Amino acid sequence: MNDLPTAVPLEKAYRLLNHGPVTLITSAHGGTRNVMAASWVMPIDFFPLRLTAVIDVPTYTRELIDASGCFGVNLPRRALAQTTYDAGQSTGRGRDKIADLGLDTFQATTMPVPLLHGCAGWLECKLLDPQPTATDASLLVAQVTAAWADASMFRDGRWRPEAGIDTLHYVAGGVFFPTGAPFQVRTAPGSTELD
Amino acid sequence: MNDLPTAVPLEKAYRLLNHGPVTLITSAHGGTRNVMAASWVMPIDFFPLRLTAVIDVPTYTRELIDASGCFGVNLPRRALAQTTYDAGQSTGRGRDKIADLGLDTFQATTMPVPLLHGCAGWLECKLLDPQPTATDASLLVAQVTAAWADASMFRDGRWRPEAGIDTLHYVAGGVFFPTGAPFQVRTAPGSTELD
Numbered sequence: 508m509n510d511l512p513t514a515v516p517l518e519k520a521y522r523l524l525n526h527g528p529v530t531l532i533t534s535a536h537g538g539t540r541n542v543m544a545a546s547w548v549m550p551i552d553f554f555p556l557r558l559t560a561v562i563d564v565p566t567y568t569r570e571l572i573d574a575s576g577c578f579g580v581n582l583p584r585r586a587l588a589q590t591t592y593d594a595g596q597s598t599g600r601g602r603d604k605i606a607d608l609g610l611d612t613f614q615a616t617t618m619p620v621p622l623l624h625g626c627a628g629w630l631e632c633k634l635l636d637p638q639p640t641a642t643d644a645s646l647l648v649a650q651v652t653a654a655w656a657d658a659s660m661f662r663d664g665r666w667r668p669e670a671g672i673d674t675l676h677y678v679a680g681g682v683f684f685p686t687g688a689p690f691q692v693r694t695a696p697g698s699t700e701l702d
Numbered sequence: 703m704n705d706l707p708t709a710v711p712l713e714k715a716y717r718l719l720n721h722g723p724v725t726l727i728t729s730a731h732g733g734t735r736n737v738m739a740a741s742w743v744m745p746i747d748f749f750p751l752r753l754t755a756v757i758d759v760p761t762y763t764r765e766l767i768d769a770s771g772c773f774g775v776n777l778p779r780r781a782l783a784q785t786t787y788d789a790g791q792s793t794g795r796g797r798d799k800i801a802d803l804g805l806d807t808f809q810a811t812t813m814p815v816p817l818l819h820g821c822a823g824w825l826e827c828k829l830l831d832p833q834p835t836a837t838d839a840s841l842l843v844a845q846v847t848a849a850w851a852d853a854s855m856f857r858d859g860r861w862r863p864e865a866g867i868d869t870l871h872y873v874a875g876g877v878f879f880p881t882g883a884p885f886q887v888r889t890a891p892g893s894t895e896l897d
Binding site: 592648687 | 716717720721722723741742743744745746747752754756783784787788791838840841843860861863867871872873874875876877878879880881882883884885886887888889890
């Protein structure tokens with residue numbers, strides 16, 4: 508794999524997730540590790556960047572996250588679409604699903620989780636305390652402690668419009684939408700959103 | 703506007719949101735109404751379909767939602783990209799932002815909120831009780847009580863791959879990604895996800 512993860516400033520890291528790409532969630536604890544597919548991941552605050560993710564309580568990933576207090580969010584590129592689908596079709600309990608899917612990993616820097624090569628971006632996440640369990644036990648809230656992007660697509664805190672933004676959006680039944688070519692509308696002078 | 707909202711079965715309605723499109727949130731109470739742009743909206747359960755949305759406490763939209771207990775989620779088509787951006791740049795307090803933006807509305811069927819013409823899909827939402835306020839007051843959780851889609855793009859519970867899926871994904875600074883052309887990976891025989 509020839510991606511080259513480059514650090515993303517945390518105040519710009521929400522931009523990795525803001526367009527709603529499908530993710531692969533990585534986790535590890537006690538000498539085991541796992542990967543699952545998740546579409547239901549989004550920011551809830553710009554900075555400090557916090558996100559929420561739906562990770563069902565009976566899953567092995569959830570067991571590892573609850574034990575370790577952390578997880579990785581990986582944004583698969585199109586070449587990993589089949590692998591992303593397959594990651595959602597079976598449990599990692601009792602085996603190394605990451606290896607079985609043929610995924611290569613590198614180590615996160617701030618959390619003890621593996622991250623996956625072949626992705627456009629990566630977020631290292633630490634569970635917050637307390638969790639919003641009052642309404643829904645599957646909803647986790649986490650703080651992002653480090654973020655990375657493939658510099659060919661995301662650099663200087665922005666997706667690069669001249670590059671193909673090679674992230675994916677999942678629907679159902681094995682159907683994905685690629686991310687389309689960006690376009691720009693007129694912005695308000697002095698908008699706080701401009702940068 | 704020539705869209706023709708067609709009912710979406712609630713067990714398939716998560717598919718309207720699963721790919722992470724930007725939304726316009728509509729709200730109404732006491733003779734006033736409003737619209738705001740929101741990217742941070744996602745399902746948290748397939749069926750009964752529940753979703754979570756980040757609606758900041760100081761916003762006028764939040765005031766109307768807290769008072770009425772309901773809101774609408776509208777998925778703007780590309781022709782509304784500038785309007786979607788503009789909706790995020792100013793408050794609706796003390797004016798009719800929906801009218802000021804030139805938006806046409808129709809009435810939701812299960813909740814007293816307006817919905818917006820020119821969109822690909824619509825979800826009518828009722829706040830759940832309790833809300834997950836322990837961690838973050840801006841995070842709302844709601845049940846979807848009815849869903850609609852433009853039948854030219856979404857029919858029989860599915861996005862139509864032969865049509866252009868004309869939804870948008872927002873990044874920052876006035877930059878949008880359109881939804882790309884769908885593609886299909888190999889699915890597992892008997893997968894519960896196939897339908």
